Amino acid sequence: MSTVVYPGSFDPPTNGHLDVIQRASKLFDRVVVAVAQNNNKSPLFSPFERKELIEESVSELNNVEVDVFEGLLIDYVKKQNCNIVIRGIRAVSDFEFEFQMALMNRKLNEKVETLFMMPRASYSFLSSHLVKEIAGLGGDVSTFVSQTTRKALVKKLGRSSGD
Numbered sequence: 001m002s003t004v005v006y007p008g009s010f011d012p013p014t015n016g017h018l019d020v021i022q023r024a025s026k027l028f029d030r031v032v033v034a035v036a037q038n039n040n041k042s043p044l045f046s047p048f049e050r051k052e053l054i055e056e057s058v059s060e061l062n063n064v065e066v067d068v069f070e071g072l073l074i075d076y077v078k079k080q081n082c083n084i085v086i087r088g089i090r091a092v093s094d095f096e097f098e099f100q101m102a103l104m105n106r107k108l109n110e111k112v113e114t115l116f117m118m119p120r121a122s123y124s125f126l127s128s129h130l131v132k133e134i135a136g137l138g139g140d141v142s143t144f145v146s147q148t149t150r151k152a153l154v155k156k157l158g159r160s161s162g163d
Contacts, residue, residue, distance in 0.1 A: 003082040004115070007034040007073050010050045011043040012149045014131055016123035018057055020088045023117065025061045032080050033058075037070040044132055044156060057146040074108045085114045090124045132157075 004024055010017055010033075024031045033054055037047045045053065047068040054066045069076040077085060085105065087098045095116070102114035118124070126144055135141045135153040142150050 001029040002084070003030040003032065003080060004028045004084045004086050005032045005034050005073075005077050005080055005082050006086045006088075007036055007069070007076070008088070009036050009038060009041065009043065009128070010054060011041075011045055011128050012131060012145060012153060013050065013054045013057060014123070014126050014128055014145055014149075015143075016088065016090070016119040016126040017054075018146065019119045019123055020086065020117050021054075021058055021064060022061065024086055025058075025064050028084075029063060031061075031064045031086075032082070033064060033066045034073075034076060035066065035068045036073075037068060045152070049152070053146070053149050053152055056148045072108070074105055074112060077112055078109065083111045083113060085112060087114055087116055089116050089118055090126070 006021060006024060008017065021031060021033060035047050035050045035054070043050070051066045051068050058064045058066070073085065077083065087102070089095050089098055098114070098116060105112055105114060119126070131141050131144050131153070136157050141153060145153070
């Protein structure tokens with residue numbers, strides 16, 4: 001059985017993230033979406049809120065599970081009996097950072113491979129940061145995130161955001 005881990009902060013999960021998850025679910029028997037707990041960041045949503053948002057958005061994908069992890073990705077991948085990590089990249093600037101991370105992960109565990117997946121072109125500009133900024137200013141984010149995530153953003157930020 002082929003398993004892949006798709007790690008990220010997903011704060012909030014965007015349609016670009018969901019696109020990568022959906023496409024990965026067609027390529028692998030099991031996709032583990034790993035929501036990172038990073039104490040150095042100040043996320044809008046807790047790791048468990050992000051986990052729930054993703055679960056609700058991909059509930060129709062039977063081979064996708066969502067988990068929260070803390071610590072080194074390499075350790076988490078090993079715990080999942082996996083040796084493949086998927087990373088989404090939108091632009092050259094993403095690639096430079098992700099390439100560095102992939103090489104570091106390979107140095108820590110040479111058995112782990114990183115696959116880069118690009119979201120559809122229509123999502124290539126999309127980032128969680130931009131979604132939060134637009135939603136925070138009351139803009140409509142309904143074409144950038146799932147309805148579940150849009151509602152959570154409205155509740156969290158107290159703005160209309162496309163109602």
